[in-house]
Amino acid sequence: MTTTASLKQRKAKAPAPRSVSILGATGSIGTSTIDLLLRQPDRYKVEAITAQRNVEALAKAAIALNAKFAAVAEPDKLSALKDALAGTGISAGAGESAVIEAAARPADWIMASISGAAGLAPTMAAVERGASVAIANKECLVCAGGLFMRRAAARNTTILPVDSEHNALFQAMAAGLRGDVRRLILTASGGPFRTWTADAINAASPEQALKHPNWSMGAKVTIDSATLMNKGLELIEAHHLFQMPAASIDAYVHPQSIVHGIVEFRDGSFIAQLGAPDMRIPISHCLGWPDRIDEPARRLTLEEMSSLTFEAPDLVRFPALRLAREVIEAGGAAPTILNAANEVAVAEFLDRRLGFAAIPALVEATLNEAARTGMVNEPASVEEALAIDKTARSMASALLPVVSKG
Known part of the structure; x- marks a missing residue:
């Protein structure tokens, strides 16, 4: 039986909302992360999201998540992104520097899911902040694994592996x-x-x-x-x-x-x-870590x-x-x-x-x-x-x- 006292105790123990950023929001990892965030809107608030070129999907996600900042990697997409976000109060940026800015913004937890070597500099910028970085970008560890882990240790950054294995x-x-x-x-x-x-x-x-x-x-x-x-x-x-x-x-x-x-x-x-073979399971583990959260996978x-x-x-x-x-x-x-x-x-x-x-x-x-x-x-x-x-x-x-x- 649930008592009023126990409900108050649970409410008192509820964690403060965790601020998150998603680097690579329109890829498969990014969209799975967004799916989880939208299911628990009271538990998370979104600082920044990025995409390589898909302005329409990026703007739609930024609005749904009420993000503060959205950045598209291709510089010539800035005007289109600003138009898509007009009247929302969401700031927009474009180009590599804007993506790095998104990574360096004050979030507690960053999903690093930009594919390819293009994700190396933004993910390292997130590491330098000392936040928790959920890493789904293989290149950071394959191209510069020694450097990456040394910088994470120096900044006391928590690295959370997203790959299912x-x-x-x-x-x-x-x-x-x-x-x-x-x-x-x-x-x-x-x-x-x-x-x-x-x-x-x-x-x-x-x-x-x-x-x-x-x-x-x-x-x-x-x-x-x-x-x-x-x-x-x-x-x-x-x-x-x-x-x-x-x-x-x-x-x-x-x-x-x-x-x-x-x-x-x-x-x-x-x-x-x-x-089950569903990436939302490892993503949810990283998103809730060190706690566990409800997750919709089979x-x-x-x-x-x-x-x-x-x-x-x-x-x-x-x-x-x-x-x-x-x-x-x-x-x-x-x-x-x-x-x-x-x-x-x-x-x-x-x-x-x-x-x-x-x-x-x-x-x-x-x-x-x-x-x-x-x-x-x-x-x-x-x-x-x-x-x-x-x-x-x-x-x-x-x-x-x-x-x-x-």
Whole structure:
């Protein structure tokens, strides 16, 4: 029975509204975050939101969330954004500096979900503020992981991993002491080509590669899932996030996408996080952390968990995982180069100028060329990371004619 006294006690303990900003509000992570925020309007207030170019969706979200500031990355979209926000009292900005301004505004919690290397500078600006940063941008940890985590530690910034696998590890690691962790295990769905032969994979079309069996994601991430490069990038991220050597991080193919991550402790205990394949689950964990909040994702049933399978990935058919392990061991600029070359390769594949099997081949060729030319030093600043990224992209583009001929 609920008494008046207990209701008063609950009300007294209700947390003050948390101010949040969303960097990359119109992508899949951003829209899922907005969905959660709109379900609990009394618990959150929105400081700023950003988008790359979709002014209509950005303005609609800013109005729905009653945000204070909205920024679009493309400078020539400023007039359109101002028109869309006219009479709302919401300030507007455009260009890279406006996106960085959004990241630096006084929010308690920032969702960093700008895709690609473009998210590096804004996310670092959020880190420099010392707020809680929920990170869904792989490039921050892949392109500049050492720098990123050092700056976060120096600013006492809380980094909350949004990717379902890293969030699962984050949750599972809470079961014990950090020093008692023996191994981290990431899971992969295996993508659309898990059971395909090497010849069939080599001939795969963009349409086939974009048919992910379990998750709904953007085109680039979906192709990365098909090559298993997404898991390779996640190995690099886990290495930086949890300060674990490559030898202590494994990846297993788990077609059901129910177990998202497993932590093995020194006593032989395995602690796993399970959930439906819905990104709102890890986002809600980060949004409410250290508390938990109600979330609308479908609930699993025990019957669904009656048959969970795991298999070691085939590094011959999916060499991207091998490349990722090699760049962790190599360190320095190698992860930045791998990421840049992969972005070029995926774009070329989607435009039908490169075969599917040539995606990891172009990445490996770029890594070899970068090593040959002495491009090995770890970036010491965001500017250096972006410069390495730019050079690696040019290098990958120059190697395209050779690699595409096989």
